Amino acid sequence: MFDENSRTPPPIQGAMLLELLRDYRDVLPEIDVPTLACAGADETWRSVASVEYAAELVPDAEFALFEDSGHCLTLEEPETFNRVLSDFVGSL
Numbered sequence: 001m002f003d004e005n006s007r008t009p010p011p012i013q014g015a016m017l018l019e020l021l022r023d024y025r026d027v028l029p030e031i032d033v034p035t036l037a038c039a040g041a042d043e044t045w046r047s048v049a050s051v052e053y054a055a056e057l058v059p060d061a062e063f064a065l066f067e068d069s070g071h072c073l074t075l076e077e078p079e080t081f082n083r084v085l086s087d088f089v090g091s092l
Contacts, residue, residue, distance in 0.1 A: 024054075028054065029057055031059065036084075037052075038051075
């Protein structure tokens with residue numbers, strides 16, 4: 001599954017990610033609240049590109065990449081995550 005996903009273009013990866021729960025591609029552009037999307041650079045469950053793609057569908061969303069994390073960035077980089085989240089909330 002990971003191998004197949006790694007060879008798939010980012011928009012399709014994003015669709016696959018969103019399809020696991022529900023296809024939200026038509027809903028994401030309607031979000032009108034501040035949004036922060038985060039991904040770990042060493043993510044193995046989904047690609048960073050698919051998270052970026054989902055974030056691109058949300059108007060004015062911010063994207064943060066955590067260089068030293070995989071899927072559990074809040075546990076792997078808690079201080080960095082808290083700083084990024086605090087900065088995001090503080091910018092509102």
